[in-house]
Amino acid sequence: MRFFPTIYLASGAIAAVVAPQNDQPNCILYHRAEMAEEAECGNRDIIKACFEKLETQAVPQLEECYKSAGCTDDKASILALGAEERCLTKIAGGELRKRSRAVLEARAPEPTYMARADDLLENAPGLLGRATTSSSNTETMSGSSCVTASLTKVNTCEPRSSGGGSTCSDVEQTSWVCTPGWTCSFNVEGTHICMVLHNSLDVAGIIVAIVMAVGAIAGIVTITYLCIQNKKEQKRLTAKAEATALARAATKKKRAAERTPLNQGGASAPPPPATLSPIAPEARWLEVLGRGARTWEVYKRRARVVGGDSPKRGVHLAVSRLTL
Incomplete structure (x- = not known):
């Protein structure tokens, strides 16, 4: 106390x-x-x-x-x-x-000190003294x-x-x-x-400079590599898009060719059928008979060839073809 x-x-x-x-x-x-x-x-x-x-x-x-x-x-x-x-x-x-x-x-x-274990060890006989270091800040x-x-x-x-x-x-x-x-x-x-004043570059400064230089070079190399990879990816995507567009165009062309009629494959299409003017049936038959009279000889010969033994049947066939 x-x-x-x-x-x-x-x-x-x-x-x-x-x-x-x-x-x-x-x-x-x-x-x-x-x-x-x-x-x-x-x-x-x-x-x-x-x-x-x-x-x-x-x-x-x-x-x-x-x-x-x-x-x-x-x-x-x-x-x-x-x-x-x-x-x-x-x-x-x-x-x-x-x-x-x-x-x-x-x-x-004033405090009272007890003997330390280090002092006892240093003063003990038969034991080597402990090495002491003294540092001075110069x-x-x-x-x-x-x-x-x-x-x-x-x-x-x-x-x-x-x-x-x-x-x-x-x-x-x-x-x-x-x-x-x-x-x-x-x-x-x-x-x-x-x-x-330390103005010279010592070993620690050289190490720090080398580490910073390596980091800067690594960053530049990484950025360059990523840019090259990005360009390659863009080219690949562009080529893929072009190939897809060509494939679609070829498919459309093939389907269009399949839908085209056969008579349009190089042969000329037949002329459209002749259309008769809107006239009365009697006048139409008269026109038919007039044309038949002018080509009677031709149809007569055809009637003989087509009709065989029945010339009347051949004449009827010739007249029907003429009307058509």
Whole structure:
């Protein structure tokens, strides 16, 4: 049960640290340097110098500081409106967490350690020592050891506390140049972080490039193959449609030939029968007899040949043929 009094003491210390911080009405003025470092645009040194001269944390004055450092009007307005909230949540909250962590570490009792099995094995006689490896990260650095500072003059404008307007002057600005072969940036706390810049193509890059090239070639080959197959299929379907059309035409021609009469197969058709004019039966018989008289000799001979021994029968046959 000794653990609970320690927690109570630590909680009381945290409350003692947190209480005065939350009572500060001007968080931005209290954390000027931190607020300048967390700016997302413009020159941080110019913003810091402008914040040092502020007497109040009014939004227009903050906006003028951001604009004088090189921020756009919209960005400066956004940063000025949310400056107090960012100060309370990020900067002041981070400081409180650091203080509370320090209090807990100071109040926490020192733990007692028992001998580990690894230590026993290493110290045991007759056993070989275990190989240990130590790794050091030589590709990253932090702080000012990886950057070089250079001073440049920049024309900055500061807002006036009364009367409006701003006063412009030349301010020396510190710019940081990264070490050749390294890439540099800032962390959350505003400390320089540098890493080795890899611009050469190593084995992993070559493997990735080969894999991507093989994938691209495979995609092109697949698309080409599918296009060729599609063209072949289109040709096959076209040939099939043409063959079907020819077969249907041949079938229709054959059926039409089967329906055609035999007398139309090269022989001339007989002339249509003669039609008699619509006349009276008596006149028709007179016409028949007249034609028979003109060809009497012919029909007489035919009557003899056709009729044989009965010439009357032959005459009747000749007359009937004439009428037909």
